[in-house]
Amino acid sequence: MIELVDISKKFKQVFAVKNVNMFIEKGEIVGLLGPNGAGKSTAISMLSSLAEPTSGDVRYLNKSMLKSPGPLRKIIGMVPQDIALYTELTAEENMQFFGRIYRLKGAELQRKVDEVLELIGLSDRRKDVVSKFSGGMKRRLNIGVAMLHEPDLLIMDEPTVGIDPQSRNYILETVKRLNVEKQMTVLYTSHYMEEVEYLCDRIYIMDKGNLIASGTQEEIKSILSAEKTILVKADRLNNDFLHAIKNYPAVNRVITGEKEVTIMVPKEENIFSSIIKLAEESGLNLNSVDIKTPTLEDVFLHLTGRALRD
Ligand SMILES: Nc1ncnc2c1ncn2[C@@H]1O[C@H](COP(=O)(O)OP(=O)(O)OP(=O)(O)O)[C@@H](O)[C@H]1O
Numbered sequence: 001m002i003e004l005v006d007i008s009k010k011f012k013q014v015f016a017v018k019n020v021n022m023f024i025e026k027g028e029i030v031g032l033l034g035p036n037g038a039g040k041s042t043a044i045s046m047l048s049s050l051a052e053p054t055s056g057d058v059r060y061l062n063k064s065m066l067k068s069p070g071p072l073r074k075i076i077g078m079v080p081q082d083i084a085l086y087t088e089l090t091a092e093e094n095m096q097f098f099g100r101i102y103r104l105k106g107a108e109l110q111r112k113v114d115e116v117l118e119l120i121g122l123s124d125r126r127k128d129v130v131s132k133f134s135g136g137m138k139r140r141l142n143i144g145v146a147m148l149h150e151p152d153l154l155i156m157d158e159p160t161v162g163i164d165p166q167s168r169n170y171i172l173e174t175v176k177r178l179n180v181e182k183q184m185t186v187l188y189t190s191h192y193m194e195e196v197e198y199l200c201d202r203i204y205i206m207d208k209g210n211l212i213a214s215g216t217q218e219e220i221k222s223i224l225s226a227e228k229t230i231l232v233k234a235d236r237l238n239n240d241f242l243h244a245i246k247n248y249p250a251v252n253r254v255i256t257g258e259k260e261v262t263i264m265v266p267k268e269e270n271i272f273s274s275i276i277k278l279a280e281e282s283g284l285n286l287n288s289v290d291i292k293t294p295t296l297e298d299v300f301l302h303l304t305g306r307a308l309r310d
Helices: 040-047 070-075 091-101 106-119 135-147 165-182 193-199 217-224 239-246 272-281 296-304
Strands: 002-011 014-024 029-033 055-060 076-079 153-157 185-190 202-207 210-216 227-233 253-256 260-266 288-292
Touching: 002 040, 014 040, 014 202, 014 210, 029 040, 029 165, 029 193, 040 055, 040 153, 040 185, 055 070, 070 076, 076 135, 091 106, 091 135, 106 135, 106 165, 135 153, 135 165, 153 165, 165 185, 165 193, 185 193, 193 296, 202 217, 202 296, 210 217, 210 296, 217 296, 227 272, 239 253, 239 260, 239 272, 253 296, 260 296, 272 288
Parallel strands: 029 185, 029 202, 076 153, 153 185
Antiparallel strands: 002 014, 002 055, 202 210, 227 260, 227 288, 253 260
16 A cells, blocks of 8 residues: 655654665554654654655555655555644634634534544543643543544554553554554554564564565564574572673574563573582572573664663
8 A cells, every 4th residue: 555665764864764664555554663762753743745765666556655645645544653643722722722723513513523432432521621631641542632533544652652551552453453453554662672572463673774574473583483582580690600601602693681681592592400510600590591482672682682662
C-alpha cells in the first residue's frame, strides 16, 4: 500500500535517515523500533509528507507522493509524539474542533465524536477540560483526535511515553482492537521492545538513521539462531568473574547489567558448568543461570553492541 524507497533525510551534514526502504501493507500493524535519535520520527514525517526527503521516494498505491501528497494525506491519521490538544477546552470540544478541520460537521461530526470518545474510554469525561486530565488520558484523547476521519493508516509516534501502566495497556489494547475490528492499518513507533513484540506483525529496527533489521519477529530473531543467550544473575557481581567470563574462549559477547550478566555463545556450546566453576573461583554467589529466549532487545544488542534503552 505504502512504500518508502531508498529514502534519506539530511540535516546539515548529518543523516537523520539514510537509505531506508520500508513498506506497509493494508491491515498490518507494522512496528518501527529504535532508541532515541534513531530517526523514527523523521522517517514517519517523510512517510506522511510532513517533511521533504533529501533523496528517495514515498509511494502510495504505486504512485509517487512527493509532488502531490493529497491522496496519501487523506488516508493518514497522525498521532504525534507531543500532545497537540487545547487544554482549556473540554475533551468533546477538542474533538469537535479537530473534526471540523477534517471537514466533518453536523450530525456526522457528533456521531464520530461519540463513537471515538467511547472507543478511547473517555465518554464519561467528555465535559471535563483537558487541563484536568492525567497524562494517560491526554494521550488517549490525542489518539482519538487522529481517528476522527476514520483513517486507513494510523501512524503513532511513541504514544505511550511517560504514562502510567494502566493507560499504556489501554492504548495497546485499543490499537489491537482497531486493527481487528476496523481493519485499521497501524504504523507504531516505539523504543519499548515489549510493545512492538506484543503488537506488531512485522518490524523495522532503526539505529543512527539506518535500518538494521526488518521482518517478522521470527525472521528477526533468527538472526540470533547461531547463538544462544545465557542470563547469569547475582546480587553482587565481581570484577574477577566479569573478567574471566569476558576472556572465556567460547564467549562471543558479554553485556553487564547491575545484577545480571548476559552472555552470548555459539548455539552448540555447553558453557553452564564453566560458568558455575568460574563463579566459584572468583567467589561469586550466583542467584541463577538460565538460557534466555531471544528477544528483539537481544537482536539489537547483537547488531549494535548497545542496549535499546541506553
Ligand atoms: N529539524 C531537525 N534539525 C536537525 N536535526 C534533526 C532535526 N530533526 C531530527 N534531527 C536529528 O535527527 C536524528 C533523528 O531524530 P528523530 O527525531 O527522527 O529520532 P527518533 O528515532 O524519532 O528519536 P526520538 O524518540 O528521540 O524522537 C537525531 O539525531 C536528531 O537530533
